[in-house]
Amino acid sequence: MNAMKKGWNKRIILCILAFILCVQPVLAITLDDTKPVEAQLSKEMLKALRQKRVELVAGRTVAASIIKDVQTLQFNIKGTSYKWNSSNKKVAVVSKKGVVRPLQKGTTKITAKKGGKTYACKLTIEEPQLNKTRIRIPVGTVTSIRLTGTNKVVRYSSSNPDVVYVYSNGYIRARKNGIAYVYATVGTMKTYTCKVTVAPDPTPIPTVTPTPVPGTIIIVEPEVIPTQDKYTYVLNSKTKKVHMPDCRYIRTGSHWKYVNWTLDYIIYHENYSYCGHCHPEKYR
Numbered sequence: 001m002n003a004m005k006k007g008w009n010k011r012i013i014l015c016i017l018a019f020i021l022c023v024q025p026v027l028a029i030t031l032d033d034t035k036p037v038e039a040q041l042s043k044e045m046l047k048a049l050r051q052k053r054v055e056l057v058a059g060r061t062v063a064a065s066i067i068k069d070v071q072t073l074q075f076n077i078k079g080t081s082y083k084w085n086s087s088n089k090k091v092a093v094v095s096k097k098g099v100v101r102p103l104q105k106g107t108t109k110i111t112a113k114k115g116g117k118t119y120a121c122k123l124t125i126e127e128p129q130l131n132k133t134r135i136r137i138p139v140g141t142v143t144s145i146r147l148t149g150t151n152k153v154v155r156y157s158s159s160n161p162d163v164v165y166v167y168s169n170g171y172i173r174a175r176k177n178g179i180a181y182v183y184a185t186v187g188t189m190k191t192y193t194c195k196v197t198v199a200p201d202p203t204p205i206p207t208v209t210p211t212p213v214p215g216t217i218i219i220v221e222p223e224v225i226p227t228q229d230k231y232t233y234v235l236n237s238k239t240k241k242v243h244m245p246d247c248r249y250i251r252t253g254s255h256w257k258y259v260n261w262t263l264d265y266i267i268y269h270e271n272y273s274y275c276g277h278c279h280p281e282k283y284r
């Protein structure tokens with residue numbers, strides 16, 4: 001009777017594990033660029049992302065990072081009565097039960113000891129910050145916003161792409177007068193907002209030149225080529241295809257280039273061909 005009960009318990013645990021494994025890929029869903037990511041995830045998905053679980057391995061140091069005030073951390077460790085310690089108690093403290101409380105950004109080493117075995121985790125507490133929260137720019141100009149203080153993937157999006165168009169690397173283009181909010185979402189669970197007002201300058205100020213972010217795409221705007229077209233195009237130098245900036249086949253990488261050239265120049269001089277999906281020729 002007891003053995004049967006144990007067998008059922010095992011089956012229930014296996015079901016729960018299978019469910020967790022099934023839920024993970026669902027998080028990689030396609031998201032709508034115009035809405036902050038957190039608004040698009042279900043409560044269950046957000047909860048799973050916020051309660052980060054880290055597996056500890058005897059004799060090894062694993063690495064983990066969490067966002068302060070957003071994520072909590074739990075360790076997966078067999079049994080109880082471990083001796084827990086945090087090497088930097090200003091950054092994070094750990095309770096007798098192994099529950100981590102983040103205090104400020106920085107790095108600490110959390111250790112659990114029992115019976116001659118040591119389990120360790122190098123833990124980084126992140127506190128991301130948006131470099132700008134309010135911008136006023138004139139129509140036709142380009143600038144950039146950047147979320148610093150995190151190594152996690154940051155997604156940028158716009159509340160109104162007709163007013164402010166946002167590229168995946170945080171560059172923003174003012175398209176027409178109005179107000180739009182640019183969102184930077186980190187780790188798909190916390191959104192930082194920058195209010196962008198597109199309006200003529202009350203007093204002339206120097207043109208904003210975007211500072212290239214290392215490892216991301218640089219917008220190329222050669223002065224020698226006259227700009228006649230309304231749209232900026234996106235080039236893939238590997239496939240030699242030209243895309244509209246909102247084409248869903250655009251990815252990031254060093255072979256992707258945002259240009260403000262004319263279509264004629266791109267097609268006849270640079271020898272690019274049209275993307276079969278967004279086909280820029282149709283939008284001329």
Ligand SMILES: [Zn+2]
Pocket residue numbers: 242243244247248249250275276277278279
């Ligand atoms: Zn395309």
